[in-house]
Amino acid sequence: MTNDCPESRAFGIGVKADLETQYIRVDAAADTQELERVLAPAAAILASGGLVAFPTETVYGLGADALCPTAVRKIYAAKGRPSDNPMIVHVATVEDMQALAAEWPDVATKLAKRFMPGPLTLILKKTNLLSAVVSGGLDTIGLRIPENAVARALIRLAGVPVAAPSANRSGRPSPTEARHVMTDLGGRIDCVVDGGSTTLGLESTVLDLTTAKGPRILRPGAVTFEDLLEFLTETGMVMDQAARDWLGAVTTTTSEEAAELDTPKSPGMKYRHYAPQADVYLLEGNLQGAWKHLQRELGTVKIGLFASEELYRCLEPDETVAVHIFGSRDQADLAAHDLFSAFRNFDDMNCAVIVAERLSETKVGRAYMNRLFKAATYLVGEDQLIDLRKERDL
Ligand code: TXA
Numbered sequence: 001m002t003n004d005c006p007e008s009r010a011f012g013i014g015v016k017a018d019l020e021t022q023y024i025r026v027d028a029a030a031d032t033q034e035l036e037r038v039l040a041p042a043a044a045i046l047a048s049g050g051l052v053a054f055p056t057e058t059v060y061g062l063g064a065d066a067l068c069p070t071a072v073r074k075i076y077a078a079k080g081r082p083s084d085n086p087m088i089v090h091v092a093t094v095e096d097m098q099a100l101a102a103e104w105p106d107v108a109t110k111l112a113k114r115f116m117p118g119p120l121t122l123i124l125k126k127t128n129l130l131s132a133v134v135s136g137g138l139d140t141i142g143l144r145i146p147e148n149a150v151a152r153a154l155i156r157l158a159g160v161p162v163a164a165p166s167a168n169r170s171g172r173p174s175p176t177e178a179r180h181v182m183t184d185l186g187g188r189i190d191c192v193v194d195g196g197s198t199t200l201g202l203e204s205t206v207l208d209l210t211t212a213k214g215p216r217i218l219r220p221g222a223v224t225f226e227d228l229l230e231f232l233t234e235t236g237m238v239m240d241q242a243a244r245d246w247l248g249a250v251t252t253t254t255s256e257e258a259a260e261l262d263t264p265k266s267p268g269m270k271y272r273h274y275a276p277q278a279d280v281y282l283l284e285g286n287l288q289g290a291w292k293h294l295q296r297e298l299g300t301v302k303i304g305l306f307a308s309e310e311l312y313r314c315l316e317p318d319e320t321v322a323v324h325i326f327g328s329r330d331q332a333d334l335a336a337h338d339l340f341s342a343f344r345n346f347d348d349m350n351c352a353v354i355v356a357e358r359l360s361e362t363k364v365g366r367a368y369m370n371r372l373f374k375a376a377t378y379l380v381g382e383d384q385l386i387d388l389r390k391e392r393d394l
């Protein structure tokens with residue numbers, strides 16, 4: 001095995017579960033000078049091959065020097081992540097993105113101008129500067145410029161591109177607060193930068209620019225299908241029905257999604273994701289009927305209900321049910337913001353079951369439904385209970 005990063009040899013590849021994880025608190029509103037002062041130790045750890053978790057506007061990322069295969073391997077080990085699941089590389093400028101892409105289509109320049117920094121990851125052909133370890137063996141790479149000021153200051157200071165998947169143990173909900181990272185990875189990584197709660201709560205939109213058929217969303221996020229369709233149309237790209245279908249092909253139906261996408265295209269798709277310890281039940285159809293059916297089915301178990309105000313009023317749950325109301329049914333952005341942290345809170349309350357509802361799959365609702373569906377174990381209707389685990393390749 002080659003190691004072209006001498007500094008990091010000293011750290012070794014394996015995970016010492018007894019690492020002392022340095023905890024750095026930072027005020028995201030601080031001026032640049034103050035940010036740089038507080039972040040200097042974290043940047044030094046990154047630059048010398050260590051692992052640092054940091055906030056972005058989407059979720060917390062677990063960062064390592066993307067140019068150093070040894071450092072990147074430590075991410076897979078710390079997360080318990082399959083090594084064919086590629087990582088997103090985070091940079092601070094469009095020029096740095098261009099330097100890591102072997103091909104830079106015109107549309108990338110336009111998308112960068114409109115959506116970056118921000119929650120949009122572009123999949124592009126990668127240069128040999130990045131090893132296959134970062135891309136999970138693919139010849140493409142996901143690149144993004146986070147909007148979060150702490151993230152960008154850290155990347156600039158470290159002076160290297162930062163490979164960073166979400167900072168959770170593999171299969172767990174992505175962390176939206178530093179304490180979630182500590183729960184999953186405390187003692188397994190060198191440092192956590194606490195910059196408060198993330199503003200969006202779900203991971204970035206992943207947009208593939210490497211196919212002959214045109215741009216394609218591999219993972220929906222806060223830069224929505226509607227945003228991209230409108231923008232691409234404005235740029236003069238022909239967005240006929242075939243191009244629209246191609247752009248927005250990712251839906252919540254995970255079994256179809258997996259069948260439709262060739263596995264190497266988006267390896268992350270084939271693993272069960274975002275799951276709390278509790279089983280997640282998704283209510284369908286007549287919601288009151290589905291809720292009654294579920295209660296009969298479950299008997300007396302502790303239930304966590306993740307609901308809109310409308311659903312809460314409709315179900316009138318008794319006081320044994322732990323309830324998280326995110327807002328109204330048409331506020332998918334609030335549902336997206338709260339979903340992963342609510343999953344973790346329900347787990348902390350020892351809920352055996354989490355119940356959630358479908359929202360309209362428009363705008364951010366698409367991203368919410370995509371994550372919820374991947375986390376769900378059962379679909380429950382008035383007179384049906386479908387085990388989704390059988391449908392999915394775990
Ligand atoms: O918001 C985010 O994107 C967060 C923050 C930390 O930036 N990161 C994140 O990374 O969610 P991760 O590794 O948890 O998810 C990356 C997703 C996976 O589904 C992966 O399969 C896909 O992007 N991906 C990465 N590189 C890819 C590539 N070259 N081709 C296809 N899919 C890729």
Ligand code: MG
Binds near residue numbers: 165166174
């Ligand atoms: Mg992830």
